[in-house]
Amino acid sequence: MTTLQGRGVVAGQGAGPALVTQMPINFTAAFSKPHNILPWWRSRISDHHHDLFKKIIKGTVLVFPACIGSTFTGMVLMQVMHDKAAPAAMIVQDADSLLVSGSVLAEVWFKSGVPIVEYKSDDLFDKVHTGARVKVNGETGEIKVY
Amino acid sequence: MKLEPEQESILRGDSGKAMALAMKTLVEYGKAFGAQRLVPIKSAHLAGTFAAISYKAYYKVLDQFVGEGATVKVPTTLNPRPGQDLNLLNRVTFSKQKYVDDAMKALGVTLNYSCVCYERDNVPALGDRLAWAESSAVQFANSALGARTNRNSILIDLCSAVTGLTPEFGYLLDEHRRGEILIKLKITKMDPSALGFLIGRKVVTRVPVIEHYDFSRIDLKNMGGAMAAAGGVALFHVEGLTPEAPDMKTAFGGEPKETITITQEDLDSLRYKQPDLANLVVFGCPQMTYEEVMELGEKFTGKQIKKPTWFCLAPEAKARFEQTELYRKVREAGVEVYSHCPLAALTVRIGHKLVLSPSGKLYYYLEGCEYGNPEDCLKACGVM
Numbered sequence: 001m002t003t004l005q006g007r008g009v010v011a012g013q014g015a016g017p018a019l020v021t022q023m024p025i026n027f028t029a030a031f032s033k034p035h036n037i038l039p040w041w042r043s044r045i046s047d048h049h050h051d052l053f054k055k056i057i058k059g060t061v062l063v064f065p066a067c068i069g070s071t072f073t074g075m076v077l078m079q080v081m082h083d084k085a086a087p088a089a090m091i092v093q094d095a096d097s098l099l100v101s102g103s104v105l106a107e108v109w110f111k112s113g114v115p116i117v118e119y120k121s122d123d124l125f126d127k128v129h130t131g132a133r134v135k136v137n138g139e140t141g142e143i144k145v146y
Numbered sequence: 147m148k149l150e151p152e153q154e155s156i157l158r159g160d161s162g163k164a165m166a167l168a169m170k171t172l173v174e175y176g177k178a179f180g181a182q183r184l185v186p187i188k189s190a191h192l193a194g195t196f197a198a199i200s201y202k203a204y205y206k207v208l209d210q211f212v213g214e215g216a217t218v219k220v221p222t223t224l225n226p227r228p229g230q231d232l233n234l235l236n237r238v239t240f241s242k243q244k245y246v247d248d249a250m251k252a253l254g255v256t257l258n259y260s261c262v263c264y265e266r267d268n269v270p271a272l273g274d275r276l277a278w279a280e281s282s283a284v285q286f287a288n289s290a291l292g293a294r295t296n297r298n299s300i301l302i303d304l305c306s307a308v309t310g311l312t313p314e315f316g317y318l319l320d321e322h323r324r325g326e327i328l329i330k331l332k333i334t335k336m337d338p339s340a341l342g343f344l345i346g347r348k349v350v351t352r353v354p355v356i357e358h359y360d361f362s363r364i365d366l367k368n369m370g371g372a373m374a375a376a377g378g379v380a381l382f383h384v385e386g387l388t389p390e391a392p393d394m395k396t397a398f399g400g401e402p403k404e405t406i407t408i409t410q411e412d413l414d415s416l417r418y419k420q421p422d423l424a425n426l427v428v429f430g431c432p433q434m435t436y437e438e439v440m441e442l443g444e445k446f447t448g449k450q451i452k453k454p455t456w457f458c459l460a461p462e463a464k465a466r467f468e469q470t471e472l473y474r475k476v477r478e479a480g481v482e483v484y485s486h487c488p489l490a491a492l493t494v495r496i497g498h499k500l501v502l503s504p505s506g507k508l509y510y511y512l513e514g515c516e517y518g519n520p521e522d523c524l525k526a527c528g529v530m
Contacts, residue, residue, distance in 0.1 A: 009178050018202055023174035024350050025376065029511050032167055034239075034494055037200045048513060066350050068378035070511070071193045071279035074299020075204050082203040097316060100178045108171045109207050116178075 001146050002127055006091065006119035008141035010103040014089030014115050015135040018128050018145075019060035023051045025077035026069035027102070031076050042085035061134040062087040063124065077102025081112045088135035089115045091143060093124060117141050147176055147182055147313070156309065157252055164210040168305035176313025176377025177304060185275055185375045188293075190222040190307035192255060194278035196490045197228070197242035207301060208249045211308065217254040219310035223268040224250055226259050226281050226433060226460075229484070229491025238388045241496045253308070259485065260460035261432045262367065264291065267462060272389055277306030281374035282367070282432045282507065288381040290366045292389035294318045297380045317380055319417050323390060325355035325383050328402035332515035337519045340413045342369035343506035346377025348406050348478070355397045360387040364438045371432045394519070416509075418516035421526040424502035428488045428515075430458030431505035436466050443472045446479040447530050452528025454482070461485040479529070488512075502526050 027046040036046055045052045067073060080086045081102065092099060095118040107113025114137025128134060133146040149234035150156065157173065159166040167223040172184060194204060229248075250257060258267040268494050270276055270293035278284050279302070287293040296316045298306065306312045316322050327349045333341070338361060345354050354373075361369065361384060371378040383391035389489055391397035417470045418424075429442060439459055459467060459477070464485045468474050476483065482489075489511050492501060501508070509517040524530035 012163060020489075026375070026510070029375075032493070033513060036240050046513075049510065067402075068346070068350060069281065069375050071284065071297055071299050071303070075194060075201060075301055078301070079203045095178065096351055097175075097179070097296045098299050098378070101175060101302045104171060104174045104178065105207075105299070105301050106203075108167055108174060140401060145514055 001144060004044050004119060004127060004143040004145065006054065006117040006143055008138050009095045009100060009118050010107070010113055010116040010138050012113065012115035012138045013136065014061065016061045016088035017135070018063050018126055018130055018132045018134045019052070019055065019057060020063040020130045021051050022065060022125055024066040024068045025064050027067060027076050028070035028072040031080060032072065037091065038139040040082050043080050057087050058085045060087045061089045061136055063090060063091045063128050066092065066094040067096050071098060073098035074101030074105055078105040081106035082110050084112070086114050089117070089138065091117050091119055091124070091128070091136060093118070093120055093141055117143055118142065147173055150504060153184060158427040162214040162216070164214045164216055164302050165176050165308065167339035168308055171302065171305045172309065172311060172313055179313070179315035180421045181315040182311035183314055184311040185318070186310055187220055188270060189220050189307060189378040190218065190275055191263050191268055191278040191280055191283055192222060192300070192303045192307065195225045195227055195246060195259065195306070197240050197246040197393065199239065199242060204301065211304065212249050212252045214327040216308045218307040219267060220307060222255045222307040223258045223260070223263040224255050225261050226485065226487040229486035230445065232491050235494050235496060236383055236491060242269070249300070258461065259342055260462065261487070262435055262460045265463070273312050273473050275312065276301060276504070277312040279303035282371035284380050285370035285374045286367055288317055289370055289383065289388055290363065297318040297378065323381060324399040326352040326403050327354045328405040329354050329356040330405060330407040331357055331359060332407055333413060334410050337413050338369035339504055339506040340416045340517065340519060341408060343371030343376045343416060344408055344412050344509070346373035346379055349379060350379055351378040353381050354379065355383045355385060355391060355394065355402070355416040355474060358387065361387060364435065367432055368505065383401045383442060396451060414526045416517045417522055418518055421502050421518045421522045423500055424453060424516065425499045426454045426456065427523050427527050428456045428458065428500050428501055428503045428508060431488050431503065431508040433458050433460040434463060435460060436463040439463060440472060443476045445524055447472065447475040448482055449479050449529040453526065454478065455527050456488060457483045459482055459483065460490045
């Protein structure tokens, strides 16, 4: 097991298999296609520009560098969290205002926000690989990789 | 975070439950970024105007605000509508449009329906603190006008509008407005939208400073829109052009962390190789301004288009354009002139209708959209 110390951005605990990408994610482009309305495809990444195209992120610990794009993002993430289709937790190198909004809105209005930890260093991608079991503490910023 | 007594009172619920949750949202949002206080804003701009049936959680929140009779505390404008009347499929998909329109009216929002609100409806001044959503408008307000706003999400924008407050962090503060990446240009034929797309992809969320080029206001709009789609850029500077970059030294407040060169080949790499295959050519994402349509429209006078062509304009620009002789000529050429958001309207189109657009933003978001520079698009329309 490896422990990484990040910064807790949004509180809560989450665990699951890691889903890792080194490409920034545009969550609006990812989850706003017509077929995303289907419950089983709610959190299927449908951005054809992205590495994770067609991957379903529900229940994973999503590991990625940054959140880009539209200001729909907070609302889109809130909806995915509200629908219980969200990742168990998110680890991001650069926690921006839109990503954080998604979790904050879901938590404040629907008690369904997911934890976010910011971990800046690039060794993130050496230490966490897709499929590894990961536990995230959004309060302390601690990341455990099994 | 330190709150004023009046803010504490709203947070406790003295102004209603929705207002308390709005205040809590802003506090939690600010805390994540180490904000010390909430500061007053001059205006808000809201992006939550597409009444897609899938955004149920959003309606639940809107219902709470409207139910409690909340109203906006600062001038607040609104993004475009989604083309809800275009055809049957759009009518079904956006069947809740009237509900959203009515909610916005009840909240006291200006129903301008424009993503280029800074043209006429909501014009910020240098240094104004704002709480805007709409990534392209955030970008323009910060970069071209020197106003100060973070990239605020839908609903964060509304929480700010009803309280008149935003947490003080990020692009509101001097230290986050300085340039980080120097962009050098090796370009023979400028295409601002493609340049914005490439810069967005390379700098992601950092602040780029582009070496001097005499971009027009329209160029800055289209470049910024693309930058904020392919990247998360909320602020860029252009040496000797934008208000916070009189020279490189001021723009960076020191030295750049990195230099990136963008070449003509880079720009050309985005262009679709067979523009003639397009079924539809779309101009105006972000929506066209009046100046923009008056310039573009000239290319269509006395011509007949070869394939369906849309101009999407801000409503106030469309109203002015309709008064001109050029409008008649553009319509005679066969162009459809709309004021809805082309992205929302076309997202639900049936089949694999291939769209060609000189918008880096539309190209990023719309499945089945290819990029053409302005010349490629005019050729595909058959007017060049």
